[in-house]
Amino acid sequence: MTAAAVGLSHSPLIGRNDPAPDVLAAVEDAVETARSFVRAFDPDLVVLYAPDHYNGFFYKEMPPFCLATEANAVGDFGSAAGALSVDTDAARSLARGVLDRGVDLTVSARMTVDHGFVQPLEVLFGGIDKVPVVPVFVNGVATPLGPVSRIRALGTAIGEAAAVLDRRVLFLGSGGLSHDPPVPVLDGAPPRVADALIEGHPPTPEQRARGEERVIQAGRDYAAGSTRMVPINPAWDNLVLDTLESGRLTDVDAWTVEWMGAEGGGSAHEVRTWIAAFASLAATGSYRTTSRFYAPIPEWIAGFAVTTAEQEPNR
Ligand SMILES: O=C(O)CCc1cccc(O)c1O
Ligand SMILES: [Fe+2]
Secondary structure, eight states: OEEEEEEEOOOTTTTTSOOOHHHHHHHHHHHHHHHHHHHHHOOSEEEEEEOOSSSSOBTTBOOSEEEESSEEEEOGGGOOEEEOOBOHHHHHHHHHHHHHTTOOOEEESSEEEOHHHHHHHHHHHSSTTSSOEEEEEEOOSSSSOOOHHHHHHHHHHHHHHHHTSSSEEEEEEEOOSSOOOOOOOSTTOOHHHHHHHHHOOOOOHHHHHHHHHHHHHHHHHHHHTOOOSOOOOHHHHHHHHHHHHHTOGGGGGGOOHHHHHHHHOTTGGGHHHHHHHHHHHHHTSOEEEEEEEEEEEGGGTEEEEEEEEEEOSOO
16 A cells, blocks of 8 residues: 555634735645645545544543544534545444454444534545545544543554555544634533533534634634633644654653643644544654644634655655
């Protein structure tokens, strides 16, 4: 097989609360570089690691990670709704391979996903049904979160399982880096909020619109500096990117949940998707980063990064 990896931040505020034109142009440049990279690599399978924001996974059962053999997008924040083009056979084969390697994977035969999965597919492929995909949910918001070493183990096991497929596999991580959007928290939540987080009642259109407006307003406040949210942390974000670029992925085993949250805010744990993607690529051999972009973008509530990596030649 051949393999590559892309890490891409997401934000539902893109196009809704945009930064200055020069920042926007730099992002568009970096994204175009990633698109060219993906076009040249021409993957015939995408393993997509992404988080959820209480649209598909709830506290009634909250797995640390979960692989889908079928998936439907809810269409939050104007993202595409409907079925993802899941490669069910590849998904089943990867699931078996991961379980065989001793990682206790949860499998969903019909996963519900949100903008975390949809946005990278739209941005890089122009839609949610353009390329065979294996969606892998990685919990990055719902505490308690387990050790990052287990996410690296998941990524490694999926990379090893993918390596026996005769495919061109792109490992794609969606989310991060440091950011602290107003995602609800179960601990201390009022009973109605707690019930929603546990049961996952689908919101009415009015409730969804109110929630989305709250996030958009938070982006405006974050950019204006008038907020108690944890600020974007470029130093920490670059430490994360340096670690992924260096290939010293075992470093992440020492990263504690508390440290990550303190440095990068409540949603910094979305970088777990990047760690999984790069661990998968690393499991297929040594790799090198071919592009790397970073900008703190408070308007989007995102330490925003795009990275592409390929297998080292002459392996
Ligand atoms: O849907 C939500 O509740 C949170 C939305 C959200 C906002 C900013 C950055 C993100 O990465 C993100 O996911
Ligand atoms: Fe997110």
